[in-house]
Amino acid sequence: MAILVVGSVAFDSIETPSGKAERCLGGAATYFSLSASYFTDVRVIAVVGEDFTAQEEDVLKRRGIDTRGLEHVAGKSFFWRGSYMKNLNEAQTHETQLNVFESFSPKIPVEYADSEFLFLANIDPVLQETVRKQMPKVRMVCGDTMNYWITGHRENLERVLKGLDGLLINDGEAKLLAADNNLVRAAEKILRMGPKSLIVKLGEYGATAFFSDRLFPGESKHLSLPFRAPALPLSEVVDPTGAGDSFAGGFFGYLASQKEVTLAVFKRAMFYGGVMGSFAVERFGTERLQKLTREEIEQRFALFRELSHLD
């Protein structure tokens, strides 16, 4: 099934202990789309400026990503400059230029109308809601958000949360959203806000999913227990940018590729999320995500299993 994703397409200048990269192609929708493209058809909605050329668009097109929803406008694309010199788990932002993103109003091409899976990447919840409302027939909606929207745009965010099948955020965001420092209690509170599941991304510690019993009504006896997916211990994280969006792409891409979304499929999707995140951080920007093979992905999935399974 096709996924429609709305989010940012951007240029990033990044410094990490492994080196520097200037104006890499980045943005949540880019990482998500490339990652999900190994599992299913992906359609992207975003806005770019004149600095986004055919060369950048080809990165997406080569992966079969439908870019008809990429709106080209006058001006410059969203730009972010950040570093991870002290701590690979937390970016320090040095510069953010919203540019063309400031007046972004998502428009959905008619060709996208039959998308059954919708991913609302981290953007203004008002825009997330706009897209959600135009896609009343989607089967499954997942989304992301960040501290900025949690603290400053709470009411708008809460309206989006009510309609989500899954919210994917990191542990700091989950604790902030629930105003609770215990992750289990925070998850219970967040599930009461509406999402049918909460996937907490824990960086080098993997990810933990918490389920509401509304997610898989037939399996409610198993939904009280969270599910833990590992991350691959790596001797070098070249660039952590986009790891969470790549996780989301692998997770949602795998879900959308399956006939039916069951609890067992959901768990495997968590592993594929970790797999795609582990590839993303091996090179700067989206470099590693551009040229994977499904075989490499399956081999790493097998590693994730061996890494965490008793037999």
Next chain:
Amino acid sequence: MAILVVGSVAFDSIETPSGKAERCLGGAATYFSLSASYFTDVRVIAVVGEDFTAQEEDVLKRRGIDTRGLEHVAGKSFFWRGSYMKNLNEAQTHETQLNVFESFSPKIPVEYADSEFLFLANIDPVLQETVRKQMPKVRMVCGDTMNYWITGHRENLERVLKGLDGLLINDGEAKLLAADNNLVRAAEKILRMGPKSLIVKLGEYGATAFFSDRLFPGESKHLSLPFRAPALPLSEVVDPTGAGDSFAGGFFGYLASQKEVTLAVFKRAMFYGGVMGSFAVERFGTERLQKLTREEIEQRFALFRELSHLD
């Protein structure tokens, strides 16, 4: 097979967000012994003062722990006062009285000489070495240490490390010991110091084991991959004191209870470590570890499997 453990038996006064407990029975050897006692015979070597009465000793004896190596001397037992008010992952120490521990010189009862498994809990590496040398025929030796010995008693510690089958420390200690902030690289460096395996305790994120190919020579192709064991997400951690020692007790107790220590047995032992740690933190001090049943342990082991396994 019987385990001999040398370490501290102490009284702890603890404050956590869940409440306070004054002068609980504590110490690494106490948590370790109680935890391991659900799997195999345990013999303890430690020193206690006059404040350690028959009532405290009965806590160990009721679990079948052999206390003939508990040396009673004049004075007071080791005492620690700490709290976890800001962060459940890190204790703040308010008071440490070494007391009778200051002049501790471990003596091994002849009845302990046939112990095949030896655990060197976190004490002065000179004492760890003293015990190790008196037990030349043990089949497997694991041990723990802490920042204080890593920074201030490095040479002594390095002698102990050379003889270990497994070193169990937390991630901060591992990074300090290796002087490397990346856990995978730190593990490689530590394994080169001597231990045949490194078990890194990650608190709420579980534990990761790294293997040298000297651990299970027949299975070297699988030893390049670490192994991740989960922790159980808990809505309340009443008292984290002793969680790491309880992990070690479950881990080593299970190893010692098996006919042969294989890679598969080692992996299950990591899960049992997590299981025992998860029980320990449910009550203040050792309360929860005193009255478990093997059935409760197996039920929780099943939860740990469901929490982390795809099928």
